[in-house]
Amino acid sequence: MADENKTNLEDSQKSTVEYLPKAETAVTELYNFRDHYIERHGVEKASQKDADVKKKCEETVKYLDEIKDHVKNKAILSMLRGKALNVGSDFNQDAHDALSKAVKLDPKQVEGWNQLGESFWKKGDITGAKNCFSGALDHSKNKVSLRNLSMVMRQMPGSPEERTKLIIDSVEKAKEAVQLDLQDGLSWSILGNAYLSMFFAAGQKPKILKQCMSAYQQAEKDTVASSSSDLHHNRGNAYKYQEDYQLALEEFTQASQLDPSWSEPRDREKQLISYLNKVSELKDSKGRMKGKKLQTMISHINEKDLGPYSGGTYTGPKGDSVTLKPVKLKQLKAECNSEVVVVGKVVCSVMSEDSVPFTFCMVDSEGTCYPVNVYNIAPGRGMKIGDTVAIPEPYLQPIHVNHKHIKISFESIRVDSPMVLVVNGKKVGIDKQAPTVLAVNTYHE
Secondary structure, three states, X not given: OHHHHHHXXXXXXXXXXXXXXXXXXXXXXXXXXXXXHHHHHOHHHHHHHHHXXXXXXXXXXXXXXXXXXXOOOHHHHHHHHHHHHOOOXXXXXXXXXHHHHXXXXXXXXXXXXXXXXXXXXXXXXXXXXXXXXXXXXXXXXXXXXXXXXXXXXXXXXXXXXXXXXXXXXXXXXXXXHHHHOOOOHHHHHHHHHHHHHHHHHOOOOHHHHHHHHHHHHHHOOOHHHHOOHHHHHHHHHHHHHOOOHHHHHHHHXXXXXXXXXXXXXXXXXXXXXXXXXXXXXXXXXXXXXXHHXXXXXXXXXXXXXXXXXXXXXXXXXXXXXXXXXXXXXXXXXOEEOOXXXXXXXXXXXXXXXXXXXXXXXXXXXXXXXXXXXXXXXXXXXXXXXXXXXXXXXXXXEEXXXXXXXXXXXXXXXXXXXXXXXXXXXXXXXXXXXXXXXXXXXOOOO
């Protein structure tokens, strides 16, 4: 009898040794199939990806169910079954139940907690997701928990001050994830998203946007991350705020091709083209203002409109004192124009689905018209038609777009803070400056 029990135990152990690695391999192959689908099948097959992944998932789960009686470690088997069912982007109750069972059977199972956290995220339970990822980190510091926690923190509710702190903390979590594996493009992509959120939450500073773009550039070196529609969609948004509209449109197009079922990149592409066409048309028509009214308006522009910049000094970005020379709009050169100031009348504002930046067109005393993009401006505090605006050391941005047979070219002025402006002879007050928090796309990630 003892010998028989010993034989049964050996058979059980043998089964576990044989079948558990096969189960793990099957689930790994499922995720590999999903993550490398575009790479292996081409972007032209992108519309079939979800259906093909679902079919592969069903085959994998069927295999796991067939071998379940041979696997002794029910905690790992339950985790693998839940992970397989969790492969899609939508919430799956069976996956959630299997993963919940797995972590109850083995509370130290890090991958189980990470998968359960993703399931909570898909369900819309942000707190549940945060608890899972934090719990996994209590057992082991790992890149998956860190980068997922970075995403979760950016979605947590709170006051503007609390939200800003959460976003700054989310950048640190993403940095930690990257440091654990410098080759992981998904971690780099999430770091880019964290920086993009920080750009809005902590003042729309070009330096933060450059850090965001650098992270996205690293992410694209990874074939898995570069096949993600999220990376291209979010990088398109970043290019938009850098006012590199050509690359923004190309990124939105790429995101649409990688995930044809996702409408947001197509919508962003259409909105941006509409915005650019509108800006170009309003610049050329000088805000559609009638000639006589326009002439009357610009005839009232005088030196008093420069306010403190009239023969005075301006404190530059580096804290140095700069004497400003008044020039006309047509005298501006591309990019930064140091030690000069321009002044003109607002002839229109440009309506857009996106509140950032605030765009208006101004005409100087010679009748030259330029669009102006103002960042970090509080909602509802933009310039009005008829206002006189003086801009110190204006940054002139050449815009050239050639996209899907659409060609648009014009020049615009970029202003990173409204507080450098003089409106109707007076320096703009701090009440007109306010950061805007943007929720970048995170899951979909």
